Amino acid sequence: MATIKDVAKRAGVAVSTASYALNGIQKVSPATVEKVQKAAIELNYQKNGFASDLKRTKTNTIALILSDLSGPYYSELIKGVQEVTSANGYDLIACSSIGGELSTATKFLKEKRVDGAIILAHNISDDLIKKSARKDFPIVVLDREIDSEFVLEVQVDNIQGGYVATEHLINKGHRNIAYVSGPYNSHDNEKRFHGYKSAMLDHGVSYQSRLKISGDFTRESGYRATKMLIAQQNLPDAVFYANDEMAIGGLQAFSERNIRIPEDISVVGFDDIQLSEYVAPPLTTIRQPKYEAGALSVHLIFQLLAGEKAERHYSLSTELVERKSVKN
Amino acid sequence: MATIKDVAKRAGVAVSTASYALNGIQKVSPATVEKVQKAAIELNYQKNGFASDLKRTKTNTIALILSDLSGPYYSELIKGVQEVTSANGYDLIACSSIGGELSTATKFLKEKRVDGAIILAHNISDDLIKKSARKDFPIVVLDREIDSEFVLEVQVDNIQGGYVATEHLINKGHRNIAYVSGPYNSHDNEKRFHGYKSAMLDHGVSYQSRLKISGDFTRESGYRATKMLIAQQNLPDAVFYANDEMAIGGLQAFSERNIRIPEDISVVGFDDIQLSEYVAPPLTTIRQPKYEAGALSVHLIFQLLAGEKAERHYSLSTELVERKSVKN
DNA sequence: CTGTTAGCGCCTTCAC
DNA sequence: GTGAAGGCGCTAACAG
Numbered sequence: 167m168a169t170i171k172d173v174a175k176r177a178g179v180a181v182s183t184a185s186y187a188l189n190g191i192q193k194v195s196p197a198t199v200e201k202v203q204k205a206a207i208e209l210n211y212q213k214n215g216f217a218s219d220l221k222r223t224k225t226n227t228i229a230l231i232l233s234d235l236s237g238p239y240y241s242e243l244i245k246g247v248q249e250v251t252s253a254n255g256y257d258l259i260a261c262s263s264i265g266g267e268l269s270t271a272t273k274f275l276k277e278k279r280v281d282g283a284i285i286l287a288h289n290i291s292d293d294l295i296k297k298s299a300r301k302d303f304p305i306v307v308l309d310r311e312i313d314s315e316f317v318l319e320v321q322v323d324n325i326q327g328g329y330v331a332t333e334h335l336i337n338k339g340h341r342n343i344a345y346v347s348g349p350y351n352s353h354d355n356e357k358r359f360h361g362y363k364s365a366m367l368d369h370g371v372s373y374q375s376r377l378k379i380s381g382d383f384t385r386e387s388g389y390r391a392t393k394m395l396i397a398q399q400n401l402p403d404a405v406f407y408a409n410d411e412m413a414i415g416g417l418q419a420f421s422e423r424n425i426r427i428p429e430d431i432s433v434v435g436f437d438d439i440q441l442s443e444y445v446a447p448p449l450t451t452i453r454q455p456k457y458e459a460g461a462l463s464v465h466l467i468f469q470l471l472a473g474e475k476a477e478r479h480y481s482l483s484t485e486l487v488e489r490k491s492v493k494n
Numbered sequence: 495m496a497t498i499k500d501v502a503k504r505a506g507v508a509v510s511t512a513s514y515a516l517n518g519i520q521k522v523s524p525a526t527v528e529k530v531q532k533a534a535i536e537l538n539y540q541k542n543g544f545a546s547d548l549k550r551t552k553t554n555t556i557a558l559i560l561s562d563l564s565g566p567y568y569s570e571l572i573k574g575v576q577e578v579t580s581a582n583g584y585d586l587i588a589c590s591s592i593g594g595e596l597s598t599a600t601k602f603l604k605e606k607r608v609d610g611a612i613i614l615a616h617n618i619s620d621d622l623i624k625k626s627a628r629k630d631f632p633i634v635v636l637d638r639e640i641d642s643e644f645v646l647e648v649q650v651d652n653i654q655g656g657y658v659a660t661e662h663l664i665n666k667g668h669r670n671i672a673y674v675s676g677p678y679n680s681h682d683n684e685k686r687f688h689g690y691k692s693a694m695l696d697h698g699v700s701y702q703s704r705l706k707i708s709g710d711f712t713r714e715s716g717y718r719a720t721k722m723l724i725a726q727q728n729l730p731d732a733v734f735y736a737n738d739e740m741a742i743g744g745l746q747a748f749s750e751r752n753i754r755i756p757e758d759i760s761v762v763g764f765d766d767i768q769l770s771e772y773v774a775p776p777l778t779t780i781r782q783p784k785y786e787a788g789a790l791s792v793h794l795i796f797q798l799l800a801g802e803k804a805e806r807h808y809s810l811s812t813e814l815v816e817r818k819s820v821k822n
Numbered sequence: 823c824t825g826t827t828a829g830c831g832c833c834t835t836c837a838c
Numbered sequence: 839g840t841g842a843a844g845g846c847g848c849t850a851a852c853a854g
Contacts, residue, residue, distance in 0.1 A: 236573040257589070510824075545847035
């Protein structure tokens with residue numbers, strides 16, 4: 167592997183001159199630049215990224231940290247992040263936090279292998295995030311609240327989403343509305359639940375704790391929760407699932423028992439994942455502005471990197487997507 | 495930012511000793527190790543990853559290069575790669591090749607910011623791959639053939655897949671079978687088509703070029719191609735779409751014209767994407783061993799990195815998934 | 823077991 | 839406009 171030294175030698179100049187020439191710094195004569203470039207090509211020279219980063223203490227790349235790279239859910243989010251990142255001439259790498267403390271994500275955070283990070287990964291601790299963030303290493307969190315000067319929060323308004331979903335059900339004449347929850351440690355779940363309860367309250371519908379069934383955001387758990395609901399005999403008028411995956415699991419459970427959606431019972435989900443449009447019946451759900459969340463997050467990172475100030479908290483609103491799983 | 499020097503000073507030892515202690519090299523007394531660790535914690539020391547990589551000329555991370563990080567298609571593949579990578583104590587980063595020559599992917603390849611790469615991205619040139627690969631930087635390509643000592647090819651047996659799909663249609667009594675193709679520059683498409691033709695030939699079914707309709711792997715193109723097919727009046731008995739996305743577009747076109755699947759016409763796709771199970775009717779298709787492809791690829795990288803020899807070409811076989819889009 | 827020291831490859835003052 | 843030299847933070851001989 168040729169180094170800049172080799173190039174300099176071959177071009178018959180000093181290393182510094184070669185460096186200037188290669189980096190387009192207006193300090194060398196055109197003739198010299200050409201000589202250097204020629205030598206570089208002849209030697210198939212490629213700069214060593216690490217050495218360069220080490221020296222400049224800047225990587226020009228930002229990381230997107232996800233708990234699971236393979237989740238189809240992130241598609242839109244990634245797109246938003248990617249577009250803005252490259253529009254600003256930065257590089258983006260995605261890394262997974264699987265493995266917790268030993269994960270690639272943790273390593274990149276701790277060792278500052280990037281200039282900033284966007285995090286949507288439960289299994290990265292608040293503590294690590296707080297410790298890692300600093301002026302020249304801003305972090306945006308998408309799934310939690312962290313009180314630190316260099317950590318910004320971009321959130322989807324889950325309370326409003328939960329409220330709208332529930333209100334829709336109420337407006338369609340439903341009163342007895344069950345809530346299938348996400349895991350207890352999920353912020354998102356808590357807020358959706360909060361919205362659900364508020365809507366009930368505001369419309370004079372009474373909430374009883376038996377209406378809350380616990381799930382964990384997986385399809386399987388939605389299936390199980392629904393089975394349980396069915397087994398308990400007295401079925402509610404409608405079910406609000408804290409996410410689409412669980413709703414799809416629920417749909418399956420209902421269909422196995424020949425309970426028709428929406429004739430016998432109405433269903434609404436949350437997220438608007440791609441599948442929701444295709445299941446039978448197509449799922450009425452709450453769309454999250456994922457692309458926007460991604461794009462905004464990177465924007466903020468660049469803002470902080472540029473030394474500008476920014477609000478610490480952002481809330482993006484959701485939108486009801488009406489399809490066919492709610493009785494009219 | 496504290497450096498190892500600061501730690502050493504605070505612990506009252508030499509830098510090398512601190513380095514050994516921090517890296518768990520059996521050369522320092524337990525007492526010293528403790529002293530050093532204490533100092534490190536007090537100073538909130540974090541090693542600088544670049545400096546470390548620079549010195550070791552090894553990053554312990556491999557890159558997965560995809561043309562579009564946001565494609566849901568890759569889910570399984572990524573999982574395979576991820577699991578094997580972390581099982582070997584390596585880190586994985588995913589990066590996109592959007593932007594071609596200027597992309598993050600290109601930069602990582604050129605600057606050797608990782609120890610090896612797995613590539614599934616049309617817009618990275620063969621030339622760049624050939625130039626980048628070397629003994630200590632093995633590359634696995636998933637979507638093409640490249641003749642170079644340090645580039646390995648892992649492929650799905652598309653010919654066999656195309657053959658099996660077509661044969662299935664023939665076995666079910668179809669004779670007049672259309673093929674909706676992917677883009678012309680796609681290796682995968684070409685092989686699937688090849689399989690299709692072989693199966694026809696082997697079963698004494700004649701192929702005419704009018705049976706081949708061109709598409710480009712997008713849902714939209716499947717929709718358009720199907721519209722065209724319908725407009726031409728004399729509908730075939732069955733359509734083999736070169737991928738599921740197009741088949742799903744086709745399903746929609748048929749449904750708009752009230753052409754029933756599979757009563758009026760049979761359909762088979764290719765890929766077995768998640769959606770295929772949920773569309774109406776559920777799509778009969780060819781499953782690709784994506785997880786296996788990912789896992790195998792990383793395995794091979796590690797093998798080469800360890801200096802072992804490996805076959806240069808691998809072919810993984812596909813499998814027919816029978817659902818409801820083919821008439822019995 | 824511990825300390826000294828020489829780079830890894832590059833960038834960047836500072837003199838000339 | 840060009841060259842010499844120092845150092846980014848870390849590791850790994852080598853000596854003691």
